[in-house]
Amino acid sequence: MGMIWLAKDPLYNSIRIRPFLQKGFKVLNIEHKRFPDGEEYIRILDEINEEDHYVVILRGFPEQNSNILRGLLIIDTLRDFGARKIIVVWPYLPYSRQDKRFLPGEAISVITLVKVISLLGVSYIITVDVHNESAFKRFKGKIINITTEDLWAEYIARRYNARKIALIAPDKGREEFIRKVAQTLGADYYVFEKRRDLTTGKIVCHSPTDEESIKNAINYADCFIIIDDIIATGGTLANIARWLRTEGFNGKIVVGGIHGLFLGNAVDRLLRSGVDEIIASDTVSNPFIHDELSVSPLLVNAILNIIGEKGERTR
Numbered sequence: 381m382g383m384i385w386l387a388k389d390p391l392y393n394s395i396r397i398r399p400f401l402q403k404g405f406k407v408l409n410i411e412h413k414r415f416p417d418g419e420e421y422i423r424i425l426d427e428i429n430e431e432d433h434y435v436v437i438l439r440g441f442p443e444q445n446s447n448i449l450r451g452l453l454i455i456d457t458l459r460d461f462g463a464r465k466i467i468v469v470w471p472y473l474p475y476s477r478q479d480k481r482f483l484p485g486e487a488i489s490v491i492t493l494v495k496v497i498s499l500l501g502v503s504y505i506i507t508v509d510v511h512n513e514s515a516f517k518r519f520k521g522k523i524i525n526i527t528t529e530d531l532w533a534e535y536i537a538r539r540y541n542a543r544k545i546a547l548i549a550p551d552k553g554r555e556e557f558i559r560k561v562a563q564t565l566g567a568d569y570y571v572f573e574k575r576r577d578l579t580t581g582k583i584v585c586h587s588p589t590d591e592e593s594i595k596n597a598i599n600y601a602d603c604f605i606i607i608d609d610i611i612a613t614g615g616t617l618a619n620i621a622r623w624l625r626t627e628g629f630n631g632k633i634v635v636g637g638i639h640g641l642f643l644g645n646a647v648d649r650l651l652r653s654g655v656d657e658i659i660a661s662d663t664v665s666n667p668f669i670h671d672e673l674s675v676s677p678l679l680v681n682a683i684l685n686i687i688g689e690k691g692e693r694t695r
Contacts, residue, residue: 383429384435386406387410387454388410388437391443394664395437396674400679408434409426410454420453422450424461428461428463429462430463432465433467434463434467435467436454436455436468436502437468438468438470440470440471440664441474441639448474448493451470459501466501467503467505468497468506469507469679471508471664471679472663473493473507474493475489475490476507476510476511477511478490480512480515491518494523498522504522505523506524506525507523508525508526508661508679509525509526509528509609510609526678528675528678529561530564532673533565535672541602542567543567545565545603546567546568546597546601547562547565547605548569548605549569550572550616550620551571552571552573554608555571568597568601570589572588572619573588586619598624602632603633603634604634607636610641611635611639611640611646612641621633622654633654633655634655634658636660637658637668638660638663639664640664641666642668661675662674
């Protein structure tokens with residue numbers, strides 16, 4: 381039975397590795413350097429065995445384009461040296477928000493990326509809370525999206541009284557996610573909706589779908605928790621926090637992101653809007669990672685389930 385090797389992008393430091401090691405994964409030694417002109421160099425230092433499994437875990441942010449190139453070099457080099465069982469793990473999938481065509485002639489960038497990776501002969505691509513899972517239906521099970529509702533529910537349950545909190549979905553796209561978390565906790569939840577300018581992408585309107593209900597919640601809740609898939613500029617979450625403060629909420633406001641990019645002055649924007657606490661998972665390097673929100677155990681389980689279905693296991 382083949383070994384399971386973890387071929388990690390040498391620049392991906394936020395993802396927790398211990399859960400992989402505890403399950404018997406072996407770390408593949410990869411040499412990396414960047415030439416003065418910016419070109420990437422990859423060399424795999426361990427011998428490749430075609431009977432073994434290779435899990436290539438890639439960084440998504442920052443420097444998305446360089447990350448993609450390093451990923452291609454690692455995967456193709458593994459194939460060149462005989463690897464036949466390759467699973468790509470991309471916790472934060474680059475270009476994931478470019479998942480549909482809004483205007484004529486636009487590239488659907490994330491689909492192009494997945495097509496290119498698939499052409500290299502990988503068995504599966506695993507990601508976490510991808511922006512729009514339905515965009516990948518055409519790949520017929522090759523893309524596996526790991527969702528983190530239970531992870532967030534467990535985290536919140538350890539810290540808050542479910543009767544005294546309320547959850548908020550920042551838009552309709554996150555409603556199902558928040559509904560599942562709230563259902564597990566036995567907590568109430570509310571939904572905001574936004575409309576964007578299709579050309580600029582800017583939000584032109586952002587408001588609760590049921591204003592009367594959320595105003596009632598302000599009277600009993602000690603804490604509102606807003607969870608989004610991606611925190612980029614922080615504008616969406618800041619708008620909601622500002623709305624809550626304007627309506628007279630004086631309790632705690634917590635914002636959480638599965639993928640915490642925190643671009644530019646995003647953190648200042650959130651804090652100035654009235655946010656008290658920021659939390660995030662470890663899919664992307666950021667200052668707000670909580671170990672209990674690490675996605676690594678979920679990834680390990682998904683990988684072992686895939687390999688187990690083929691009658692393989694670690695040794």
